[in-house]
Amino acid sequence: MHGRSGWGALAAFAAAGAVLLTGCRGGPQEDGLVGGRAAVSSATARPSGYGAVFLAVDECSSFGRTSFTEVSCTSERAAARVVARHDGTVRDGPRCPATTDFVLHISEQRPSFDEDGDGAVPRGYACMRHLQPPHPGDPGGGGGPRTIVGDCVYDLGDGKVRETACDGSGRHAPEFEVTKAVDDRSDCPASTALYVRLGGTAPVGCARPV
Template identity: 30%
Template sequence: MAVNNTQRPRGRVAGCLQAVLVPLIIIGIISAWNYFKDDESPSSSSSSSSSSSSSSDDKGGDSDGWKVGDCGGPDPDKGSDSYKKLDCDDSGATFKALKIMDGAILDDSIQCPAGTDIIIKVSISFGSSGGGGIPSSTVCGRNLSGDHPGDAGAGGGQLVKGDCIDSTAKEIPCASAGPDDYKVLDLVKTESECPAKTTDPLKLTLGIGRPYDVICGRKAA
């Protein structure tokens, strides 16, 4: 039986393949990094509190970081519910940033300060797709007009200390509150944290991410 002495040992073949594959893998990683870096296309999504105090997930914002004092307004080029940064003296500016908070996937985990009329949820997406994205920040904005539904007691925006609610914990304007309605004295995690003047602490159902579980209330009238 003839023996073929030209066959290479398996170990040497594997070594050769490794020598070829390692630089190819490195080149592939570098190429992929450059592709995603060049194709990076930040975008934003927003959740805006309208004058009727409702909140909805919208698209909006621009790629630059927001700062307190920045102004913004609708961005019709990106959709009817989109927003972008604008100079405060721009005719299209409708709100000013009161506070910049961390981004969050859960809406209830963000609690903007009293006076917030609109909430812009800014997120960053990578690639040409404009949908979804990674939450990066939240803009708590105040209207530049005289319409301020987020003021304490005005009946709109997020629930804050000084607001009024009905017996179902729905926010209402304090000006129209009756004997069966309540004034919000504080928003806390446990009843024991409510202020002394609290007569009607309202324990809420579980809300994932919500910074409070109890509404400390007393009769509004």
């Protein structure tokens, strides 16, 4: 999926997303994708009867990103809790909370009405938080669907960066850390080495070398 153009626009999420950056002397480059490792998953809903809405806020899912069920949060099978739930698609819907670990796309198999005949109808998406650490969505965690203050990135080239763990435990060493989110590049501190596109109300991330 591709992000929308413009600094203030919401960017799409992807499993191996990259983030737009610009050098301090350069203008905006091609729009990038916000996110980290395994930030978004598509799955088939398998209702288990724990709520009127499948995976409503504060309900829990079992392990798995491509096939999962709703389970009691006290079950030994419970892996993650829903922190936000929205209809529609991630591209067009509200943003997940900043420390979301991953996003589940939910569809219903063999519905009574199928608009395009593919056997599934989109039912929305759930913003998920692991019940136990590690939490890739935390600042510096190296993943999650959003890049936030405290996250670290490395240079991909072509005006893009990708998130990685700040403690060096990821596959790639961190090169820059996002230290501040501001409205405009002119609001970044003098130590800023590049600008990272964050989206939201403070869309510019000020990043310094690690």
